[in-house]
Amino acid sequence: MSSPILTAIKQRRSIRDFTDQAVDTETLHEIIRAGIWAPSGLNNQPWRFIIVTDATIRARLSEQTHYDHIVLAAPALIAVYLDREDMYDDLKDAQSAGACIQNMLLAAEALDLGAVWLGQILKNREKVGRILGPVGNLELMAVIAIGHPSRRDQQSHRKPLAEFIVNEL
Numbered sequence: 001m002s003s004p005i006l007t008a009i010k011q012r013r014s015i016r017d018f019t020d021q022a023v024d025t026e027t028l029h030e031i032i033r034a035g036i037w038a039p040s041g042l043n044n045q046p047w048r049f050i051i052v053t054d055a056t057i058r059a060r061l062s063e064q065t066h067y068d069h070i071v072l073a074a075p076a077l078i079a080v081y082l083d084r085e086d087m088y089d090d091l092k093d094a095q096s097a098g099a100c101i102q103n104m105l106l107a108a109e110a111l112d113l114g115a116v117w118l119g120q121i122l123k124n125r126e127k128v129g130r131i132l133g134p135v136g137n138l139e140l141m142a143v144i145a146i147g148h149p150s151r152r153d154q155q156s157h158r159k160p161l162a163e164f165i166v167n168e169l
């Protein structure tokens, strides 16, 4: 079976090595636009975003994760939040955030950029919050690092399908 969407889903890789080239604002908005077209429970669209391109702020954020080299190398970061005011179910809203983030990763790929989902930084979510400023009822879900890939030879693997299918009734 083949289709452009299936191909993109399978060929997307987490990109952690970037050139110095900036990513323009309209492109970042396009990536977020793809994110907000993700499904959400009751179509509540609970996601919110902070775009970071400022080098000083990126450097400060890099100190909050083991993956500092990725945050330092990426010319753009998008922090993805859920807005507690718009949430209705913690589990389902977190699932919506995941769908949103995956859309954004695929959009980056479609725009010939590279991106990686950074979750480890959540361990320092309070400090990240202090760096990015007051965000009221927003809860950090992930930071996405985005840039122009300096290489595209990343490999990944998946276990065989049969290991995941529990039953076919």
Ligand SMILES: Cc1cc2nc3c(=O)[nH]c(=O)nc-3n(C[C@H](O)[C@H](O)[C@H](O)COP(=O)(O)O)c2cc1C
Pocket (backbone or CB within 6 Å): 012, 013, 014, 015, 016, 067, 070, 116, 117, 118, 119, 120, 121, 154, 155, 156, 157
């Ligand atoms: C919830 C979540 C958290 C992740 N956190 C990190 C992270 O902190 N640092 C990192 O380099 N990659 C992170 N990743 C990316 C995974 O390592 C990556 O998706 C996985 O190794 C499969 O590789 P692929 O995306 O190229 O298929 C995260 C992915 C997910 C879904």
